[in-house]
Amino acid sequence: MSRIPPAPLILGLAGVIPFVWGALSTQFSPLQIWGAGHLGPRFVGPYVQLFYGSVILSFMSGVLWGFATKTSGMRATTGYTLSVLPALWAFFMTGGGPTSAGINLIYGFAGLLLLDYAFSAWRLTPSWWMQLRLLLTSIVIASLAVGVYL
Secondary structure: OOOOOHHHHHHHHHHOHHHHHHHHHHHOHHHHHHHHHHOOHHHOHHHHHHHHHHHHHHHHHHHHHHHHOOOOHHHHHHHHHHHOHHHHHHHHHOOOOHHHHHHHHHHHHHHHHHHHHHHHHOOOOOOOHHHHHHHHHHHHHHHHHHHHHO
16 A cells, blocks of 8 residues: 555545534534534534535545546446445435434445445555545544434
8 A cells, every 4th residue: 555645635634524523513512502603503413414424425426436437348337337326325315314314324435435445446546545545434434423323
């Protein structure tokens, strides 16, 4: 594995801030009160996690689609097909209340990690991709678990 370049690492870590913020604001009332008052009620607790999680799963579908363009034939067809799964998962599986939506997002991000691995195994990703994805996915799933289980 090669070292994660600074820009993707910093931007990736910045991208998990809403998940961590959501987890913290579910556990600490003063943060939730402050956040709801200054940012709005949809930017605290599970609300920010669920909305942002759906956005990120959809974004990652686009990333995987981009990786699929680096190949051809049946592998490209498979890559394009797999790349739409995270967005479809977010669309169909995040209704039904915050607990079930949160659980489904956890499953969605775990599934996305499997897709990341497949694209990496096909050598369509940068060499550092899985190192970054493992780090970010761990933070996301842990943060969502706080919102769901605590």
